[in-house]
Amino acid sequence: MKAYVGTILRINLTTKTITKEAIDPEMAQKFVGGRGLATYMLAQEIDPAIDALSPENKIFIATGPLTGTNAPTSGRYMVVTKAPLTGTIACSNSGGYWGPELKNAGYDMVVLEGKAENPVYISIVDNEVEIRDAAHLWGKKVNDTTDTLLEEMADPKARVLCIGPAGEQLSPIAAVMNERFRAAGRSGVGAVVGSKNVKAIVVRGSKKVEIADSEKMRDILKGAMGKIRENGVTGQGLPKYGTAILVNIINENGVYPTRNFQQGVFDEAEAVSGEALEANYLVKRDPCYRCPIACGRYCKADDMEGGGPEYETLWAYSADCGVSDLKAVIKANHLCNDYGIDTVSAGCTIACAMELYEKGYIKEEELDGPALKFGNGEAIVEWTRKMGAGEGFGAKLAQGSYRLADSYGVPELSMTVKKQELPAYDPRGIQGQGVQYATSNRGGCHVRGYLISPEILGLPEKLDRLSLEGKPLWTKIFQDLTATIDATGLCLFTSFALGAQDYADMLTAATGQEWTAEAVLEAGDRIYNIERLFNIQAGFTKADDTLPKRLLEDPIPDGPSKGWVTKLDELLPLYYEVRGWDAEGVPTEKKLKELGLA
Ligand code: SF4
Numbered sequence: 027m028k029a030y031v032g033t034i035l036r037i038n039l040t041t042k043t044i045t046k047e048a049i050d051p052e053m054a055q056k057f058v059g060g061r062g063l064a065t066y067m068l069a070q071e072i073d074p075a076i077d078a079l080s081p082e083n084k085i086f087i088a089t090g091p092l093t094g095t096n097a098p099t100s101g102r103y104m105v106v107t108k109a110p111l112t113g114t115i116a117c118s119n120s121g122g123y124w125g126p127e128l129k130n131a132g133y134d135m136v137v138l139e140g141k142a143e144n145p146v147y148i149s150i151v152d153n154e155v156e157i158r159d160a161a162h163l164w165g166k167k168v169n170d171t172t173d174t175l176l177e178e179m180a181d182p183k184a185r186v187l188c189i190g191p192a193g194e195q196l197s198p199i200a201a202v203m204n205e206r207f208r209a210a211g212r213s214g215v216g217a218v219v220g221s222k223n224v225k226a227i228v229v230r231g232s233k234k235v236e237i238a239d240s241e242k243m244r245d246i247l248k249g250a251m252g253k254i255r256e257n258g259v260t261g262q263g264l265p266k267y268g269t270a271i272l273v274n275i276i277n278e279n280g281v282y283p284t285r286n287f288q289q290g291v292f293d294e295a296e297a298v299s300g301e302a303l304e305a306n307y308l309v310k311r312d313p314c315y316r317c318p319i320a321c322g323r324y325c326k327a328d329d330m331e332g333g334g335p336e337y338e339t340l341w342a343y344s345a346d347c348g349v350s351d352l353k354a355v356i357k358a359n360h361l362c363n364d365y366g367i368d369t370v371s372a373g374c375t376i377a378c379a380m381e382l383y384e385k386g387y388i389k390e391e392e393l394d395g396p397a398l399k400f401g402n403g404e405a406i407v408e409w410t411r412k413m414g415a416g417e418g419f420g421a422k423l424a425q426g427s428y429r430l431a432d433s434y435g436v437p438e439l440s441m442t443v444k445k446q447e448l449p450a451y452d453p454r455g456i457q458g459q460g461v462q463y464a465t466s467n468r469g470g471c472h473v474r475g476y477l478i479s480p481e482i483l484g485l486p487e488k489l490d491r492l493s494l495e496g497k498p499l500w501t502k503i504f505q506d507l508t509a510t511i512d513a514t515g516l517c518l519f520t521s522f523a524l525g526a527q528d529y530a531d532m533l534t535a536a537t538g539q540e541w542t543a544e545a546v547l548e549a550g551d552r553i554y555n556i557e558r559l560f561n562i563q564a565g566f567t568k569a570d571d572t573l574p575k576r577l578l579e580d581p582i583p584d585g586p587s588k589g590w591v592t593k594l595d596e597l598l599p600l601y602y603e604v605r606g607w608d609a610e611g612v613p614t615e616k617k618l619k620e621l622g623l624a
Contacts, residue, residue, distance in 0.1 A: 090515025101315030130231025190366025207333025342373025365414025455587025
């Protein structure tokens, strides 16, 4: 079976045993790899109802069959586990170089189970795998941890994945970081790593990923690269301005959530746009492994420099907090990376705290730092530092916006779905995006089905963002295609230019198994359904497929989307129908049989 390495590395931290097992070829084809195969295995091996931070939870760090090949953007790996933030399935993925290095070392996946007695890190150098003491690393930030491990490995080409202090403190918004600035950011996966007393996994491999038909692959990649280059988003917008190119576009549509989603237009958007970032702070572009798009930024503000900020981060810390000071946003982003916190959840939690403060729920005397007022640039930097360090009121913020707002008796002021903070698109003016947020298996999220692509950018075709027509079916297709793209190990951004057939062709040439466009979408459907089943077994119901009350009841007060709310009541039953789920959102026997899941 080509493209897969064929070996899974399993590390039991309680018993300190390291075993290697063969990948199941039938399951690999059925679930593709990465997000799919790891979710299947997690669901088989743990009870979905367990506490996410208990030793019974497991972590699957998985690559896809295309990770580490010469396909464009093939640098990705996924962290699949039960999420402490939401209690749902979590799958956070990241680019960079760590994933390909793991495959080069000879493993498709690392499974962590149990809990180490004391802090440890894991060293993987080809066949040599060791659990090592990490007492000297515990408490260190991400950059320091990376520097120390690179020195210890005495190999500058080793790749470091680690958690920061936020993960050690079990913050439910802690990220897993790799190569300093790349983040498997969402759902608190960093806290699960911390709960196992694992600080880092450093990896170095000397092999190459073998694919089935190199000649065929060369031809297919020529075509795919051409499409990526010619596409306005992947060939021009993203390379030139990074993901922050979206700031002005989303703002012009009146769906740029501002001041904790109280408004849909940010008057100072220009000051925090991708264009402003490029003109004033960009040091260089920072692409992931084999990426021709190179959306990654590397910026400097005063004494802080590093990767990002990307669009979601920039929005969470600027418009959502009412801040137009781009320098402060860059610093807050840097602190998130170094403490290992999810930038979206962190920025949104500060935005929520600002609303709580301005409405009198959070009292002045509770704060041991700057006033939590919308527009306060100093506040976003200092409160991010305190969140990361778990210091004073910052420790409360590090629990995420839902737990924060709930502690004041107003959970509805947290702009979350299933307790995970929503990203940078107000669904009241983008109806398909609304149903996608509500039904996302990992809670509030845009990268489970990026309906912004057709509804705002017009790719692959322009849909009326305010119309409900066809949106449930489009949502399903985008969710399914995304699930397979994640499972392959490619970056979702390729989907601006490529379609299901392109992924099928790459999979066929790489694995030697026959893939069609239909099979690609069906595999995504299968993955989406096993995730859904996991959530149902974890206790989630139809009542959880919803949006914050504000987005359902309070019309956007200003701008081009003025007067709109998300019409979820109308969209949700239709969505369940196109999914083949019953009226309660439970996959039917017939659907599961069709997908080979029953
Ligand atoms: S498009 Fe951006 S995130 Fe995706 S692989 Fe390339 S640099 Fe990384």
